[in-house]
Amino acid sequence: MVGIDGSEASEVALGWAATEAASKQVPLRLVHAFVWPQFGVPLGPGPFAPGLRAGAQQIADTATELAHKLEPDVTVETAIVDGFAFPVLGEQSRDASLVVVGSRGLGPALSVLAGSVCVDLAAYAHCPVVVVRPDRDAPAGDTVVVGYDGSPASIAAFHFGRDYARRHRLGIRLITVRSPGTSHHAALSSELVSPANSAPDDPPIKVDRVVGHPAEQLLRLSADAQLVVVGSRGRGGFTGLLLGSVSQAVLHHADCPVAVVR
Numbered sequence: 001m002v003g004i005d006g007s008e009a010s011e012v013a014l015g016w017a018a019t020e021a022a023s024k025q026v027p028l029r030l031v032h033a034f035v036w037p038q039f040g041v042p043l044g045p046g047p048f049a050p051g052l053r054a055g056a057q058q059i060a061d062t063a064t065e066l067a068h069k070l071e072p073d074v075t076v077e078t079a080i081v082d083g084f085a086f087p088v089l090g091e092q093s094r095d096a097s098l099v100v101v102g103s104r105g106l107g108p109a110l111s112v113l114a115g116s117v118c119v120d121l122a123a124y125a126h127c128p129v130v131v132v133r134p135d136r137d138a139p140a141g142d143t144v145v146v147g148y149d150g151s152p153a154s155i156a157a158f159h160f161g162r163d164y165a166r167r168h169r170l171g172i173r174l175i176t177v178r179s180p181g182t183s184h185h186a187a188l189s190s191e192l193v194s195p196a197n198s199a200p201d202d203p204p205i206k207v208d209r210v211v212g213h214p215a216e217q218l219l220r221l222s223a224d225a226q227l228v229v230v231g232s233r234g235r236g237g238f239t240g241l242l243l244g245s246v247s248q249a250v251l252h253h254a255d256c257p258v259a260v261v262r
Contacts, residue, residue: 001099004063006059006062012102014100028071030067032081033088101131128160129259143172144165147214155231178211219254230259
């Protein structure tokens with residue numbers, strides 16, 4: 001599922017989501033949150049404009065055309081749902097395997113992909129969320145960076161990252177961050193990196209143990225990655241990743257798309 005609003009941000013997110021849907025061989029669902037009914041304004045056509053609801057349909061039609069152009073073999077579904085972005089996309093995520101949004105939305109309607117919506121979705125959606133920034137060049141490098149702190153959420157992030165890396169023929173860079181003044185890195189679960197537990201087509205895994213601030217380390221490594229994957233809630237170096245300044249830094253300033261896995 002991808003949130004659309006006619007902005008450049010949602011078009012970039014749509015492109016990423018279409019590629020991912022094709023690689024997973026699943027349908028792509030385009031969802032537009034139609035906010036205007038919440039304000040009690042006239043929605044139909046008037047003397048000088050086709051009407052707000054017609055404008056929403058145009059956004060959906062344009063996005064559908066773009067999706068078919070990018071990935072002709074992917075089945076595309078479209079939904080225009082009355083409501084604000086976070087409640088609409090959050091509820092729609094119940095039936096999705098992945099939600100993809102742009103980090104900003106400055107489309108002809110009210111912004112539906114604003115930064116706060118991304119953070120809220122990352123924290124509360126019912127499935128993993130990928131946030132794609134429109135003002136970044138194509139991701140560099142050939143790795144998926146996974147933040148790991150030993151928590152269940154970070155283990156889930158690893159499995160998500162491994163699946164993505166396998167399908168896109170990338171390597172994995174598994175990162176544990178030790179904050180200055182502490183003495184131990186998170187102990188790696190043996191099942192994650194043991195060759196005995198690896199399938200023949202599993203991507204190569206490199207484990208990096210670094211010292212510093214979690215957000216700074218993830219942002220630094222994002223410059224040479226196709227995707228950064230983190231758990232929604234962790235412990236140790238990744239505590240608070242979705243609650244405050246660290247989450248804002250990673251979601252809005254990474255040099256590649258960011259996936260948040262609950």
